[in-house]
Amino acid sequence: MRLIALGVCLLLLGIVTSGSAATRENLKSVVYDSDRPIQERLSAMRELTGLGKEGEFINRTICIWDVIGRNGPIYGAAQDQRARMLTYGIKLKLVPYTDERVMVEEFKARRCDAALMSGLRARLFNRYTGTIDSIGGVPSEEHMRILLQVLANPKSAPRMEQGDYVVAGIAPAGGAYIFVNDKRINTLAKAAGRKVAVLDYDPVQAEMVAQVGATPVPTDIVNAPNMFNNGVVDVLAAPLAAYSIMELYKGMQPDGGIIDYPLAQISMQLIAHSDRIPNAAAQLVREAFYESYGDMMRRVHEETKDIPAHWWVSVPDQDKREYEVMMRDARLQLRDRDYYSGAMLTLERRIRCKLDAARAECSDPME
Secondary structure (H helix, E strand, C coil): CHHHHHHHHHHHHCCCCCCCHHHHHHHHHHHCCCCCCHHHHHHHHHHHHCCCCCCCCEEEEEEEECCCHHHCHHHHHHHCCHHHHHCCCEEEEEEEECCHHHHHHHHHCCCCCEEEEEHHHHCCCCCCHHHCCCCCCCCCHHHHHHHHHHHHCHHHHHHHEECCEEEEEEEEEEEEEEEECCCCCCCCHHHCCCEEEEECCCHHHHHHHHHCCCEEEEECCCCHHHHHHCCCCCEEEEECCHHHHCCCHHHHCCCCEEEEEEEEEEEEEEEEECCCCCHHHHHHHHHHHHHCHHHHHHHHHHHHCCCCHHHEECCCHHHHHHHHHHHHHHHHHHHHCCCCCHHHHHHHHHHHHHHCCCCHHHHCCCC
């Protein structure tokens, strides 16, 4: 926890001291060397960023997306850090948003130094990390753990910057599943003619839904659950936590269910303006995020443990194999359209093969 607190402080400071280019590069080399003792790396970061000045407070604004707002679990976790940050000379201004789209526009307008958003939105700022949530790319929580371990490694630091933005942290948010109002919709073929909620800012989702003969209904993350609960749409992709938080059991009653096959593993990503938060400072925060992986997943499991067993809809193994092929073809199509990052898809494939070398894609890779 000490590393997390210090890491967040370093992130929030984002101030580079004066000095020769050689000196700065020396300090950076220490910070990015994960084999060095953490205190040595922190000392180098203090010198590089000016951390440790007595009697001065640094003010930083962090915008946080939480569909529940101030009473939500994401905002609450951030709020818990405020007192600790004061002991390090940091005054945090946490600004909650229930509308992710509004928050992103505020962040672009530089009203926030950093913003915590979904991985799908993060793709607007970094295509590499924005591909983490690719359809079928990360089949399980163990795949996700290994992926985030790789991304927290200093060797991945160059890919964390794109344009004027830097990825300052990546958190797991559990699997995305298909919620249906009719258990008979347990195959792609049976989704034909049904209404499926898709994100209005992402036209690619609508295209993919249309390809299987279903009707895409554009909406946003806030309104999609209400549309499902009111019967406006028949199918909704959502994290399991939405079952309780967004009361999706209402939309499943009486004959619906949850397809027991995750489409993807969802991420939450902290994106920052790189002139306010340099990549060298963000590195320790990314490591701190990964260090907290177990705590984050325990929180996810706590929010989803009470889903009754009767809602789950099993998928035959043969259908699962067909889904894998379909999702791979979709990823390839989206990669060729520059929607997905080819480098991230390759990394995800290597992790899948690390955990299961017998997969066909391991001997005949296409990603």
